[in-house]
Amino acid sequence: MEFKMQTRKLEFYYGKVRALSKITMGIEEHQITALIGPSGCGKTTFLRLLNRMNDVISGTHLAGDVLLDGQNIYAPQVDVVEVRKRVGMVFQQPNPFPKSIYANVAFGPRMLGLNNKAKLDEVVERSLRAAALWDEVKDNLGKSGMLLSGGQQQRLCIARVLAVEPEVILMDEPCSALDPLSTLRIEELMRDLKTNYTIIIVTHNMQQAARVSEWTGFFLLGELVEYNKTGEIFQRPKDKKTEDYITGRFG
Amino acid sequence: MIKFSPRLTQKLAWGFTWAMGSVAVLIMLLIVGYVLVQGLPVINLDFLFSSPEGGLAGEGGIFSCIVATLWLIVTTMAILVPLGLGAAIYLSEYAPDNKLTHFIRYSVELLAGIPSIVFGMFGFAVFVLALHFNYSILAGALTLACLLLPFLVRSAEEAMKAVPSSQREAAMALGATRWQTVTRVVIPAALPGITTGIILCVGGAVAESACLYVTMGGSAGMPTSLLSGGRTLAVHVFYLAMETNALDKAMATGAVLIVIIIAINLITRWVSRYLQTRMKGGTSYGV
Secondary structure, eight states, X not given: OOOXXXXXXXXXXXXXXXXXXXXXXXXXXXXXXXXXXXXXXXXXXXXXXXXXXXXXXXXXXXXXXXXXXXXXXXXXXXXHHHHHHHEEEEOSSOOOOSSBHHHHHHHHHHHTTOOOHHHHHHHHHHHHHHTTOHHHHTXXXXXXXXXXXXXXXHHHHHHHHHTTOOSXXXXXXXXXXXXXXXXXXXXXXXXXXXXXXXXXXXXXXXXXXXXXXXXXXXXXXXXXXXXEEHHHHHHSOSSXXXXXXXXXXXX | OOOOOHHHHHHHHHHHHHHHXXXXXXXXXXXXXXXXXXXXXGOOHHHHHSOEEETTTTEEOSHHHHHHHHHHHHHHHHHHHHHXXXXXXXXXXXXXXXXXXXXXXXXXXXXXXXXXXXXXXXXXXXXXXXXXXXXXXXXXXXXXXXXXHHHHHHHHHHHHHTSOHXXXXXXXXXXXXXXXXXXXXXXXXXXXXXXXXXHHHHHXXXXXXXXXHTTTOOOOSOOOXXXXXXXXXXXXXXXXXXXXXXXXXHHHHHHHHHHHHHHHHHHHHHHHHHHHHHHHOOOTTOO
């Protein structure tokens, strides 16, 4: 079976420091893949390579390939803007724009040139519904997105990504700034979303990885130590380091 | 050394800063109050709407000076704002962090410290003489734009740099180009800071006299085009104080200057607030 995304011997350097070494990994379509590991293990760096968000950091370079539907997204003729439309991202800290809820969700479509009011309304409603936020905000779409609670802000950010209709959604510790209830809602949301999207989530929370994902990759010191079905990783880890980490012996 | 208790130190510090704050406000009120008290009684419609006639008694009013000042502000801003914002956007959003950009920033800072009359001499040599603009509003506006450019670049760049990078990342992760990120996210968020920079530039333009004297000339005639000379209100105050004995009219002109600056301040603030709500919203659900 063809992977939705795939990395081949991916290496990444900040200056001379190697942050990732030869990561080869395949991401299954319409599944949730979790990346776990202690702080500084390279999992966020890896995630940001999947939609070229590290391009803007000066003094970095990479080796190896990142494939999206079999095409290398770092090939010279590839338009980075096009890549980011297909591979959206949700960040650790909710970062809505200081604009209305409506304008936040409509940001992407407007940027792509959609100005028809009826169509925009439709996209905004569909995205907010998909992000399980519609019922809470439908009467207040003009309110600033900054005035929502943290959990609502993060769902707004997810709606904002959905409005661009990406194929893959990268989530960088999306719940680390949220309370347990909001976390639960985001996890439910992820399970709903995977029917239409491929999701890759970086998380510090091993229970979260176990709860939501089909696949789990364990990163340590810039290496992918083990990558397997989530059940296998948590019940029958093959590597001693994985076992030590998931049983809480370090990290 | 005497040791005070923290509580006493706190009280002393509060008292000291309060006193300094009060002195600063008092000085401002004193100056503005003095000029307004001395100047306002002299102001009437005739004074506002007739032009200076010259003479030792400083006959006439200040109408042509008001007109020249407004022309100058508009022309200067038309040159200055695009240049300044363009440079600030480049420095804040596009420029790589290398020796060249450090040098550019350093030059900008250095330029901001040069006395205005030096800019005046540059303007006189280049715009008035070499480019044959003569004593004109255009020459004055170009000179002022050079003078104020470093300040505007600096303040606009600071305002844009203060926008959190998470906002830029959010936009870029949605597939925004650099330029879309700048125009749809960075500038709207930085608008209050940018506006403050522009207000201060307008204030600087209104207050400047020395470098305008050598580029716009001192002609009190009514300006008819960008190429006519003119006398701004600030230059007129200088003229009245030095060449005539009409000190009351100098004060009155000063009072008009103060009122204009306050008005510009209010208008710019209002425009900024309007622009900001428009950029933020633009929804079909109101707001």
